Amino acid sequence: xDFSFPKEYQLFRRxxxxxxxxxxxxxAKAIDRDHTVPHDVxxxxxxxxxxxxxxxxxxxxxxxxxxxxxxxxxxxxxxxSSTATVIGAHIGIAAMAIHLDGTEExxxxxxxxxxxxxxxxxxxxxxxxxxxxxxAIKTTAVxxxxxxxxxxxxxxxxxxxxxxxxxxxxxxDPSLGAYGGITAFIVETDTPGFSIxxxxxxxxxxxxxxxETVFEDVRVPKENVLGGFGAGFLxxxxxxxxxxxxxxAATLGGAQAAMEASIKWAKAREQFGVPIATKQxxxxxxxxxxxxxxxxxxxxxRTAWLIDTGQPHILEAAAxxxxxxxxxxxxxxxxxxxxxxxxxxxxxxxxxxxRDQRITEIYEGTNEIQRLVVAxxxxxxxxVRISS
Amino acid sequence: MRIIVPIxxxxxxxxxxxxxxxxxxxxxxxxxxxxxxxKAAVEAALRLKGEGDEGSGEPGRTVVALSMxxxxxxxxxxxxxxxxxxxxxxxxxxxxxYADLSVTTRVLAEAVARLxxxxxxxxxxxxxxxGAGQIxxxxxxxxxxxxxxxxxxxxxxxxxxxxxxxxxxxYATVKAxxxxxxxxxxxxxxxxxxxxxxxxxxxREWDVPVWDADALELGEAALAPLLTKRRESFPPPLExxxxxxxxxxxxxxxxxxxxRQQKIIGQAGG
Numbered sequence: 001x002d003f004s005f006p007k008e009y010q011l012f013r014r015x016x017x018x019x020x021x022x023x024x025x026x027x028a029k030a031i032d033r034d035h036t037v038p039h040d041v042x043x044x045x046x047x048x049x050x051x052x053x054x055x056x057x058x059x060x061x062x063x064x065x066x067x068x069x070x071x072x073x074x075x076x077x078x079x080x081s082s083t084a085t086v087i088g089a090h091i092g093i094a095a096m097a098i099h100l101d102g103t104e105e106x107x108x109x110x111x112x113x114x115x116x117x118x119x120x121x122x123x124x125x126x127x128x129x130x131x132x133x134x135x136a137i138k139t140t141a142v143x144x145x146x147x148x149x150x151x152x153x154x155x156x157x158x159x160x161x162x163x164x165x166x167x168x169x170x171x172x173d174p175s176l177g178a179y180g181g182i183t184a185f186i187v188e189t190d191t192p193g194f195s196i197x198x199x200x201x202x203x204x205x206x207x208x209x210x211x212e213t214v215f216e217d218v219r220v221p222k223e224n225v226l227g228g229f230g231a232g233f234l235x236x237x238x239x240x241x242x243x244x245x246x247x248x249a250a251t252l253g254g255a256q257a258a259m260e261a262s263i264k265w266a267k268a269r270e271q272f273g274v275p276i277a278t279k280q281x282x283x284x285x286x287x288x289x290x291x292x293x294x295x296x297x298x299x300x301x302r303t304a305w306l307i308d309t310g311q312p313h314i315l316e317a318a319a320x321x322x323x324x325x326x327x328x329x330x331x332x333x334x335x336x337x338x339x340x341x342x343x344x345x346x347x348x349x350x351x352x353x354x355r356d357q358r359i360t361e362i363y364e365g366t367n368e369i370q371r372l373v374v375a376x377x378x379x380x381x382x383x384v385r386i387s388s
Numbered sequence: 389m390r391i392i393v394p395i396x397x398x399x400x401x402x403x404x405x406x407x408x409x410x411x412x413x414x415x416x417x418x419x420x421x422x423x424x425x426x427k428a429a430v431e432a433a434l435r436l437k438g439e440g441d442e443g444s445g446e447p448g449r450t451v452v453a454l455s456m457x458x459x460x461x462x463x464x465x466x467x468x469x470x471x472x473x474x475x476x477x478x479x480x481x482x483x484x485x486y487a488d489l490s491v492t493t494r495v496l497a498e499a500v501a502r503l504x505x506x507x508x509x510x511x512x513x514x515x516x517x518x519g520a521g522q523i524x525x526x527x528x529x530x531x532x533x534x535x536x537x538x539x540x541x542x543x544x545x546x547x548x549x550x551x552x553x554x555x556x557x558x559y560a561t562v563k564a565x566x567x568x569x570x571x572x573x574x575x576x577x578x579x580x581x582x583x584x585x586x587x588x589x590x591x592r593e594w595d596v597p598v599w600d601a602d603a604l605e606l607g608e609a610a611l612a613p614l615l616t617k618r619r620e621s622f623p624p625p626l627e628x629x630x631x632x633x634x635x636x637x638x639x640x641x642x643x644x645x646x647x648r649q650q651k652i653i654g655q656a657g658g
Contacts (some may be wrong), residue, residue: 006591007463007466007591008587008588008590008592009589010580010590010591011463011466011467011470011587011591012584012587014582015581015582015587018581018582047583048581048583048584049583049584049585050584052584053584057585057588061585062584062585062587062588063585063588063589063592064584064588068584068588326481
């Protein structure tokens with residue numbers, strides 16, 4: 001067993017950290033305050049190949065697999081959850097679906113610009129009445145000659161208003177249900193009939209955009225069916241399985257940053273004539289953070305290794321998202337306690353981290369759904385089928 | 389045009405603590421990096437090649453990185469490849485362990501010759517650890533090339549270079565014929581980050597050949613240093629100026645008064 005990162009990953013982490021500290025971090029506070037996507041930062045990331053980290057070089061990617069992508073997500077998560085979300089939705093779900101199930105032609109046409117960052121991607125699953133219950137979607141796609149005509153609306157779509165390319169799940173045969181009746185499509189968002197609805201005014205990750213996207217007779221060529229016809233639910237679930245590992249990696253970065261800030265502040269803050277770093281109550285909080293972070297780091301990179309080596313990873317990836325988001329919750333909450341009133345102030349990073357963290361327990365499958373995924377994988381061999 | 393960049397790998401100074409009282413350097417985190425002068429040299433060379441935002445170069449130019457050092461200097465060369473260099477060679481042999489500046493110069497000059505010579509050699513003004521600042525000038529002497537040191541802006545044509553260097557209180561722009569050696573001021577060439585895909589290729593696809601003493605045809609006599617290191621010591625402590633103590637208002641008034649007395653700042657209202 002060798003737990004060390006190969007040298008290319010060590011150099012990549014140094015590059016990613018340099019980029020995050022010097023380009024991403026200085027913009028984090030302002031984009032949260034102004035509720036704007038940092039397009040300039042995203043363009044700089046694209047120039048360094050960071051928008052295609054896990055994808056093969058022959059499709060314009062970096063060729064660093066899930067391990068490389070988790071390194072990027074961790075480093076982004078340390079400094080700016082908003083930027084991590086914009087890039088995460090682009091790579092981890094939008095482009096990932098095409099990487100996993102796209103045809104060679106689709107990869108050349110769509111994965112290459114996504115990986116190179118000349119186009120931004122979004123992933124369209126959630127609808128007003130269908131989130132955790134993904135199979136309950138109402139958006140329809142009806143065949144008309146060489147095209148499918150899409151009608152419906154997707155909500156809470158990260159990058160929805162800035163994406164050029166969107167992967168969309170729609171019902172093609174209502175009588176067949178999730179397996180057989182749902183198909184995935186690649187939609188170019190400049191197609192007539194596509195429009196942006198409500199933009200969400202969120203509590204956290206305010207430097208990322210979350211939009212409603214509306215489809216009114218949007219004509220999509222039949223070549224843009226992604227994965228098998230009627231197999232869209234599988235394509236989307238498979239994509240989310242992989243995406244969960246990198247989501248966990250971003251929460252790892254957030255938790256680590258919260259711990260480091262707590263140590264720094266505990267050394268500087270004096271009460272009763274001594275730094276609070278000398279107080280056992282503070283030691284215990286920071287020790288608990290460190291232990292959970294260490295466990296999370298092992299889980300994340302082992303899961304990335306499972307994915308990169310083509311091994312089963314559904315349970316582990318759900319665990320990354322579940323344990324990562326809840327670890328980050330506890331760590332940022334303890335960090336606020338260590339920082340006291342200062343941590344509660346809008347002027348400091350702890351408050352932003354606290355708001356940014358909360359969504360990680362909700363998006364891309366709530367933590368309740370992750371628990372179901374874990375349980376389903378444990379009970380299936382015993383002949384017990386768990387459905388939500 | 390072939391541009392050769394000799395680089396040096398150094399211990400990351402951020403991982404070191406210096407204890408003057410014990411006359412010792414402690415290594416808290418042993419991590420090796422490309423020295424800042426060397427990294428600026430790679431950047432300056434790559435700009436001549438015409439890559440990156442600030443490139444003013446032309447096609448057909450190649451940049452080759454060289455490093456003399458232990459096996460681990462392979463990492464520095466792969467980072468240089470990831471930044472955009474076209475090829476890299478590691479000059480490494482246990483017989484180089486006691487090299488002084490004269491031996492290092494000989495090894496580098498021999499490697500340059502083996503590559504068929506250079507049109508331009510770009511290197512750091514000084515290394516990030518020993519800071520001798522001699523390799524550039526010594527290399528120019530050994531190879532019979534022109535030299536310009538401490539350069540902060542550089543343009544290269546087919547028959548010569550135009551380089552701007554610090555000159556007293558200002559700057560001077562000088563011309564030199566090719567081949568030439570240029571040493572660059574680290575602060576003048578902010579190094580680019582390596583491209584992600586090049587990082588992967590640098591380790592997974594590209595070779596960094598190792599040239600040892602035999603490959604460079606350097607015998608025992610050529611590798612005998614003129615100098616041997618007997619011991620290391622710290623420079624004497626810097627003389628600190630006057631220390632002002634007291635409450636903030638008084639200290640501020642005293643500092644202002646002292647600065648006025650030294651005529652560093654003017655009188656109030658004047």
